[in-house]
Amino acid sequence: MSIEKREVAKLEPEAGADERRSIYDILEEEITNLGISDAEKVKRLSKLLQMRNKRVNVLLAGATGAGKSSTVNALFNMEVAKVGVGVDPETATITKYELDNLILWDTPGLGDDVKTDKKIKKDIVKKLNEISDDGSPLIDLVIVILDASSKDLGTSYDLINNVLIPVLGAEAEKRILVALNQSDVAMKGNHWDAENNKPDEILQKHLEEKATSVRKRIAEATGLKLSPIYFCAGYKEDGQPQRAPYNLTKLLYHIVKATPKDKRLAFIDNLNDEEENWTYDDRKKDYRKETFKSFFQSVGSSIRECSQNGGNIGDMILGVPGKLIGRIMGGGYGAVRGFFGSLFGKRYDKACE
Ligand SMILES: Nc1nc2c(ncn2[C@@H]2O[C@H](COP(=O)(O)OP(=O)(O)O)[C@@H](O)[C@H]2O)c(=O)[nH]1
Ligand SMILES: [Mg+2]
Structure with a gap:
């Protein structure tokens, strides 16, 4: 036929x-x-x-409240995730979420107290050094979520510059994705065009400057070029309707692109099927189409x-x-x-x- x-x-x-x-x-x-x-x-x-036998492993890190949970909930169908209990006491702070071939490792928020941070950072290093059955590093990609509305990103710079990059070395540029969440409140909620669910020109400029300054801070400390993506995971306030994400398709596009080609299909079965989540983007590219191609x-x-x-x-x-x-x-x-x-x-x- x-x-x-x-x-x-x-x-x-x-x-x-x-x-x-x-x-x-x-x-x-x-x-x-x-x-x-x-x-x-x-x-x-x-x-x-x-x-089909390949699994993609993504580690999420960031300061407490930056929006790691909100981000994975927006991206993926987390309701069906199997939650794993760490068997290794040395990485016990990290929670494993299994969505078929997609494995998410959620690390606890940093920045609450020095002693806890030390333990969390140690666990992250251990996890990053883990090797999978085929001899390659277990973690394919680290997503660091930053809060774009925060003036103090010191905890995040410390994580990226002093923990992640030293462990990943030359691979770091390819295997770390820096994402600036909470774009909507980056100027205290001003200049957010709520009707169209996007930043106005002033906020957009502010977000671009923020992304540039984060990139500079990382480059100055490590010599590596990581370009942050600003986005909004969406959120729910009591009595208010759910607010849709912004630039989530763009974020997914970069996640898929950073994943080895033979593992990319692992995302597909477990994408969040809420169409609204994928609707609002900066439209610099047709991210859906580009993501489709990457998949x-x-x-x-x-x-x-x-x-x-x-x-x-x-x-x-x-x-x-x-x-x-x-x-x-x-x-x-x-x-x-x-x-x-x-x-x-x-x-x-x-x-x-
Ligand atoms: N305005 C706004 N709030 C957000 C956004 N993402 C997360 N939040 C809120 O920030 C708080 C912390 O988010 P959460 O996902 O629990 O952060 P985590 O500690 O990194 O897992 C929650 O109250 C979320 O509703 C966003 O894009 N915009
Ligand atoms: Mg969380």
Whole structure:
């Protein structure tokens, strides 16, 4: 059966049909149904299995109240997370959240007292030095959440400059993401355009300056260039409606980009499916589309391939044509509908443009 025929046959996936299916299962089915030789299928399916066995480990750190919990709640479907108890007393302060292949390590807030901070920092160092089964470092990425409204970021600079960077060394630029949360209150709530859920020009300028000054402070101390992303995790006040995040898609884009290609699919099944969370961004880039591309770089959704009528699989890693992937994502697949839904709408091939 040719790929073209299959595409026609499956043009309108039933809404909700794939509600609880894992992206790995869906890709398995797509590969199985491709019009290619059995030998080629086996090759691609075994690559998929390799990916399925990979886990992505993300460590979250920051000062108390910066918004680590709010950030992971906004990004991921934390309600289904399995919470782990540390077996190693030397890293006992760190909580493990398991979302299928996505593992989040939440560290306690720093900056409350010196003695506690010392213990937490020691645990972070231990965790960063852990090696996974395949011999690579366990932690793929460290996200440091800073409070953009705070005048005193000393605790965070200490963490980044004196703990994280020395442990990660030359890799630090690639493996640390600095995120400035609470952008909405960075000027005491002034200049936040609540109606459009974004900063006005003055606040935006302020946030950009803040990001630059954080970058400078890190560069001066360590020589490394880390560019902070400012965002807003969203929050809920008593009696008020939930406020939507800002620049969360941008943050996710940078998280995915910083993750090894063969592990990126691990995020997909557990994204927060609240579409509003992914709606408000600075629009400097189409982050949704860019994130989509990043997700599927390992799967073979090379954008170029799409225009080639889906027939030429070329050297794509998993060899699933982009058109099919666009349809999986834009169609009835539950977990990511909130994220990709409005990107594709009914035009499944849009992603390929
Ligand atoms: N205004 C505002 N408040 C936030 C934001 N993110 C978190 N908060 C609030 O900041 C407080 C601390 O957040 P939390 O996620 O518990 O911080 P954690 O200690 O780092 O885990 C909570 O009251 C949140 O509602 C944000 O983007 N804007
Ligand atoms: Mg917390």
